[in-house]
Amino acid sequence: MAEPLFSDYLVERRLLRRQVSFWRIAAFSVLVLGVFALGLRLVGAEAPLRFTPHVARLSIEGVITGDRGTLKLIHDIEESEAAAVLLSIESPGGTTAGAERLYDALRRLAAKKPVVAVVGTLAASGGYIAALGADQIVAQGTSLVGSIGVLVQYPNVAKLLETVGVKVEDVKSSPLKAAPNMFEPTSPEARAALASIVNDSYEWFKSLVKERRGMDDSQLAAVADGRVFTGRQGIALHLVDRLGGEREAIDWLEREKAVRKDLPVRDWKRDRSWERLGLLSLSAGVAEFLHLDGIGQLLERGADLARERMLDGLLSIWQVDGVG
16 A cells, blocks of 8 residues: 555655746746846847947927927937938928937937938928938928028916906016016017027028038028928929938948948837826827727827927927917
């Protein structure tokens, strides 16, 4: 009777050892994956892109503010093993200061790696300033480019307050302090002060176009009245270098910059912060995760419009609905 019991004992021991070995292996695998995930968290999701040759695709979309996340992403590409950069632009512009920060960062990037701007539907105002940061501008024939100009907008509810019998009192150190404001009619002096800063930024914008696009004064005057132009018109007006998309951009990189055509094109994306982007962008992210792309795009556009309405300072932006 003892021998069968001993045999059962040995079988149970073997099963127990196998179970223990399995859980040890499983625990070790989880630990390795955890360390790997932590490493990615610490060095950034784009870390694998840093160490292998490729063509980086950087997307500039929506309202341009020159935010830190985008500027850091550009710097990371600059320090990576990317052989060249496709700058994909879908933007109506944004703040003038934000566009200047973005342009400066792109010029630093272009000093190390060839950069080609590929315009989708729209690269207007600050979006076109971003395109000027590239070595070459490629656009579709029906893309919209240009809108070279600067504006400042502010509401004025003085008439409404007068109608409802409300008057806002203030004490200020000088007549132009906090002028203009929405509570009183804009004085000629305040309007002239605003016009001077708009004109100063406008002259900077025009000088940028003239220098980067190699224009003379007459060529610049033909494009600097705030209008947008199609890609086809942009060729003749020296706003665009060639018609096409990414294929034509990669051909140019191979022909002019000796970039290997067989290199993979990889997207570089900034990490999303749902708390910073707000409820609309969070909803857009959920819709994207559920593959409801149409709803996601609509919600993300709503978030962009909300951000547009909250822009402060001088704007280099174009909208057909009268925002800019």
